[in-house]
Amino acid sequence: MPHEPGPTTGTTAHHEPGSTPPTTIHKEPGPTTSTTVHHEPTPPTTPPTTTAPPTVAQLSFGCMSGFTGDQGVAKCGWSQSKAPNFGHYRLTHELVGTPRQTVFETSDLGTTYYYDIGLQAGAQYSYIIEAYDTAGNLVGRGGPVHVTCCGGTATT
Structure with a gap:
């Protein structure tokens, strides 16, 4: 069979x-x-798409100190950010031996200077300016700039 x-x-x-x-x-x-x-072959996995953080541009930045009345003051100025999605500027200072602190912030792209009033005569300060985009990414930076208050004689 x-x-x-x-x-x-x-x-x-x-x-x-x-x-x-x-x-x-x-x-x-x-x-x-x-x-x-x-x-059966395992299908390849596609890595997630990520966007690289923006390039941090160098901002021109400088500060000078003096007196206004009887108060020490530093005027800090910087170049305008060229970031297409600019969000805000942040100016920080550090008195040597103390934590860095924010002294000024603005979302106005055209604001490119600030007067930091109430500085201690003879004290050394370090300033940094930073520009951020609307997503909070750092897109511009200047400094640190070191200033000893107050470089001139008191003026009224």
């Missing part, structure tokens, strides 16, 4: 990305039994 082939069976296993690739086994009909194993 001749051998009749039996039904073909197949099994496919599904897997999550990152796990072991699935194996498919096919039973071939015929007088002899053979098994073929196929490994």
